[in-house]
Every structure is written in structure tokens, then in C-alpha cells.
Amino acid sequence: MDAVAELISEAGQRLEPKAIITDPREIEPWAADWRGRVHGATRAIIAPSSTQEVAEFVRLAAEHRVPLVPQGGNTGMAAGATPPPDGSALLLSMRRMNRIRTISAENRVAIAEAGVVLATLHDAAHETGMRFPLTLGSRGSCTIGGLTSTNAGGTQVLKFGTMRSLVAGVEAVLPDGSIHDGLSGLKKDNRGYSLDQLLIGAEGTLGVITAVALRLVPDIAARAVAWAGVESPQRALDLLRFLEARTNAVEGFELVPEDSLRLVLKHIPGTRSPLAGEHRWHVLVEATTADAEHDIDAELQRLLAAALEQGIIGDAVLAANEGQAEAFWKIRDAISEAERAEGQTLAHDVSVAVADMPRFIVEAAEQVERAFPGVIASGFGHLGDGNIHFHVRAGAHAAADWYEREGAEITRFVDDLVVAAGGSISAEHGIGQLKLGEFARLGPPARVHALRAIKHALDPLGIMNPGKLVP
Numbered sequence: 521m522d523a524v525a526e527l528i529s530e531a532g533q534r535l536e537p538k539a540i541i542t543d544p545r546e547i548e549p550w551a552a553d554w555r556g557r558v559h560g561a562t563r564a565i566i567a568p569s570s571t572q573e574v575a576e577f578v579r580l581a582a583e584h585r586v587p588l589v590p591q592g593g594n595t596g597m598a599a600g601a602t603p604p605p606d607g608s609a610l611l612l613s614m615r616r617m618n619r620i621r622t623i624s625a626e627n628r629v630a631i632a633e634a635g636v637v638l639a640t641l642h643d644a645a646h647e648t649g650m651r652f653p654l655t656l657g658s659r660g661s662c663t664i665g666g667l668t669s670t671n672a673g674g675t676q677v678l679k680f681g682t683m684r685s686l687v688a689g690v691e692a693v694l695p696d697g698s699i700h701d702g703l704s705g706l707k708k709d710n711r712g713y714s715l716d717q718l719l720i721g722a723e724g725t726l727g728v729i730t731a732v733a734l735r736l737v738p739d740i741a742a743r744a745v746a747w748a749g750v751e752s753p754q755r756a757l758d759l760l761r762f763l764e765a766r767t768n769a770v771e772g773f774e775l776v777p778e779d780s781l782r783l784v785l786k787h788i789p790g791t792r793s794p795l796a797g798e799h800r801w802h803v804l805v806e807a808t809t810a811d812a813e814h815d816i817d818a819e820l821q822r823l824l825a826a827a828l829e830q831g832i833i834g835d836a837v838l839a840a841n842e843g844q845a846e847a848f849w850k851i852r853d854a855i856s857e858a859e860r861a862e863g864q865t866l867a868h869d870v871s872v873a874v875a876d877m878p879r880f881i882v883e884a885a886e887q888v889e890r891a892f893p894g895v896i897a898s899g900f901g902h903l904g905d906g907n908i909h910f911h912v913r914a915g916a917h918a919a920a921d922w923y924e925r926e927g928a929e930i931t932r933f934v935d936d937l938v939v940a941a942g943g944s945i946s947a948e949h950g951i952g953q954l955k956l957g958e959f960a961r962l963g964p965p966a967r968v969h970a971l972r973a974i975k976h977a978l979d980p981l982g983i984m985n986p987g988k989l990v991p
């Protein structure tokens with residue numbers, strides 16, 4: 521028996537039967553990444569249901585030197601949860617650890633196990649009059665462990681930050697099977713390096729997160745959602761600064777190019793343009809309040825009217841009701857789906873300094889379209905965070921193998937532009953295995969050296985998600 525078979529057999533003796541999945545048909549959907557671009561293989565999925573079981577299994581894996589790939593909802597965008605194709609690693613699914621251990625409006629903290637799905641946490645917080653203020657398109661499937669391990673962002677980062685600012689503590693099993701318990705939620709704790717912070721964004725390379733203490737905020741009493749037309753990304757940023765100078769209610773601010781809006785209207789049934797006229801760029805604004813007395817609609821309406829008067833925006837419309845607000849958000853959330861329906865798309869999740877982003881979006885798109893004639897480049901998304909999804913579409917003429925033939929070259933071109941602008945080639949999706957080559961090529965040497973040293977110190981046997989994140 522080889523080491524992997526021995527480990528599966530020993531795990532079978534210690535864990536309950538439903539914690540060991542070896543049926544290839546059950547494994548198959550979890551062995552490829554969400555976009556279906558990277559295909560791995562594994563002989564088993566191990567799905568423990570408690571921190572003790574995770575610890576016991578990790579100790580066994582270390583003894584047998586068998587690599588583990590932690591996995592939550594498998595919605596990550598960098599194939600970080602996809603096992604290698606040679607079947608040498610086992611998938612460690614955290615989905616059965618799905619209890620909310622405590623939730624307290626008074627403490628403003630929820631302790632959720634790693635496998636809790638984000639939408640479940642949203643509902644539980646709402647029932648206590650509180651809110652977990654991070655949300656994103658995958659909320660119905662992504663897990664707290666995966667969100668923490670990728671330091672996920674989403675659409676409300678502007679006001680509440682990424683996972684890093686919403687995590688109050690982490691419980692994790694380290695690569696030697698020991699348990700780190702950081703769930704006390706101490707506001708002050710200066711005992712040196714923060715293991716919690718190291719585990720956030722570690723993509724499963726330093727340990728297995730088993731539970732997370734999460735900060736809650738008071739639930740919203742109302743939200744106002746508006747759609748505005750602007751003539752350039754710079755005007756969009758001007759609008760954000762104009763609003764921020766007058767209110768602290770803005771928490772969502774998404775940039776949408778006309779081209780993306782057209783694609784959504786073409787491919788996504790039931791969508792319609794929020795504004796009557798044409799605008800080169802659009803902005804989706806969401807403002808919220810926790811105060812039931814605060815007329816947030818009236819406030820946003822007044823501010824947009826003032827912005828219109830000052831020539832910052834060309835037009836704007838406020839959603840008249842929740843249904844219309846959802847319809848505006850649907851346009852934003854459906855951009856990737858519409859692009860897929862249109863043809864092949866290369867996605868880049870990049871950031872530069874917020875003030876530099878308007879120019880970057882326009883100039884980078886021009887440069888890419890000049891260097892690769894026929895492609896269509898545009899950026900959309902979280903302008904206020906200096907983070908856009910810079911997508912390059914093949915255009916109608918492209919051959920079926922365009923992605924394979926030209927994709928890597930275009931990505932290198934885009935990444936070089938990002939680095940030249942002082943930015944990051946991964947703003948919120950992580951490195952995983954998809955960006956590992958580019959991170960090795962472009963990662964600042966001091967940063968890469970530190971990553972390798974930390975990885976080696978905490979995981980000397982290299983069993984935690986090898987081949988991901990650390991070049």
C-alpha cells in the first residue's frame with residue numbers, strides 16, 4: 521500500500537464513514553476549479569466534523585507525508601482549492617464543519633465554523649438585528665474558511681474593508697496537527713506576530729482554518745441604490761469623492777463601462793438599461809443607514825441632483841423600490857456571465873492606487889487593444905477600492921484556441937502594466953495556482969523571500985496545499 525492509501529485506510533478507522541468519500545462520481549465535481557479551467561485528481565475527500573477530528577487527521581497526514589488541499593465551497597477564482605492532477609494529495613473538505621457556535625449582538629461577534637456558508641451567516645446575523653457586512657456574488661456557496669483564507673473583498677469593502685478587517689480571531693489546525701485558538705476576541709493582544717493575520721489570506725498553505733470570530737455591525741434599516749451615467753472613470757471617482765465629502769452612508773460604488781452594460785442587456789434575460797440615454801461609463805451607488813429615522817433615499821437623491829448640477833454626472837436614477845434596486849445590482853453581478861455568453865474572456869483582478877485607477881483603466885485598455893489587434897479590453901468593478909476586474913475579450917473573430925494561444929501573453933502584458941503602475945496582480949482573488957507563475961516572475965523579492973521563509977518555518981514538511989501561493 522502506498523502512503524496515500526495507508527492514510528485513507530487509517531482515517532477510515534478513526535473518522536466516521538461519512539467523513540471519507542472515495543466514490544469517484546462524488547469526488548469529480550470538487551476536483552476542478554469553479555471556472556472549470558483547472559482539473560485535478562484525488563483518491564479521497566476527507567470531511568471531518570470537528571476541530572479535534574481535523575487535528576487528528578492532519579497529524580496522520582504529516583506522519584505519512586501526504587499533502588492536503590483544504591477546500592470550502594470551491595468558488596475561489598485562482599484554483600487554490602484544486603488538487604494536483606497526479607492524485608498525490610487528498611482534499612480536506614471543511615463543509616461539514618458548518619455550525620455557528622455563538623452569535624452575540626451585544627459583543628457584536630459571531631463565531632462561525634469554517635464550513636458555514638456566507639448567506640447562512642447573513643441570515644443568522646439578521647435574526648439578531650445585526651449584519652455581517654461582507655458580501656459577494658458567490659455568497660450562496662462560499663464558506664467562512666474560504667473567505668478568510670483568500671482575504672476576500674466584495675462590494676462593500678469601501679466602508680467595511682476586506683475579511684482582514686472583519687476577522688476578530690481565528691481557530692486553526694497547524695501543519696503539525698497542533699491547534700491555534702485565537703477566538704478569544706481580545707481587543708488588545710501584543711504578544712508578537714499575529715498568527716491570525718498570517719492565516720488570513722494564506723490560501724490554506726499554513727494550516728486549516730476551523731472557526732473564525734467575525735465582527736458584526738448593526739443591521740441596515742434602509743438602503744438607497746442609484747445608477748448614474750458619467751463620461752469617464754475620472755468623473756466616476758469625482759462622484760465618489762463628492763459623495764464621501766457629504767455623507768458617510770456610501771458603502772457600494774461600482775464602475776460599469778457601457779460595453780459591459782450592452783453585453784448584459786444582450787445576454788441576460790429580463791435586464792433593461794436603468795437610464796434612457798447613452799453614457800460611456802456608469803456607476804452603481806449604494807448608500808445605507810442603520811437609523812430608521814434617516815431618509816436615505818432623499819439624501820442620495822439630493823446629493824446626486826447636486827452632482828448633476830455641477831456637471832460631475834450626466835444623469836442618474838434612484839431605484840424606486842427593492843425590486844428595482846435588485847435589478848440594478850443584477851446588471852453589475854451579471855457582467856462576467858454575459859461576457860462568457862459572448863465568447864472567450866481573460867479575467868485579471870488587479871489594483872492600483874485609487875487616484876491612479878481612472879487613468880489606468882483607460883490607458884491600459886488602449887495599450888492592450890493596440891498590442892493585440894481585435895481584442896476588446898475594459899475594466900469594471902470596485903473603483904473606490906482601486907480594484908477593477910480588467911477583462912480582455914476575444915472579439916467575434918477569434919479562433920476557438922485564442923485563450924490557449926494568446927492568453928498567457930496578454931496576461932503578461934497586462935500584469936507588466938499593473939506592476940509598472942505600482943499595483944498588485946491579485947487584488948482580491950489570491951494567487952492560488954493560476955497566478956503562481958506571474959507572482960514568481962513579478963513578486964517583489966523581499967516579499968517572496970518572506971513568504972517562503974514563513975511557509976518553511978510553519979510547514980517544514982510541505983504538506984499544506986503545496987504548489988499554491990508560495991512561488
Ligand SMILES: Cc1cc2nc3c(=O)[nH]c(=O)nc-3n(C[C@H](O)[C@H](O)[C@H](O)COP(=O)(O)OP(=O)(O)OC[C@H]3O[C@@H](n4cnc5c(N)ncnc54)[C@H](O)[C@@H]3O)c2cc1C
Pocket residue numbers: 554589590591592593594595596597599600601614634655656657658661662663664665666667668669670671672673674675723724725727728729730948949952985988
Ligand atoms: C460568482 C462569484 C463572485 C465572486 N466575487 C468575488 C468578489 O467580489 N470578491 C472576492 O474577493 N472574491 C470573489 N469571488 C471569489 C471568492 O474568493 C470566493 O467566493 C471565496 O473567497 C472562496 O470561498 P470558498 O469557500 O469557495 O473557498 P475555496 O474556493 O474552497 O478555497 C479558496 C482557497 O482557500 C483555501 N481554503 C478554503 N477553506 C479553507 C480552510 N477552512 N482553511 C484553510 N484554507 C482554506 C483553499 O485551499 C483555497 O486556497 C467570487 C466567486 C464567484 C464564484
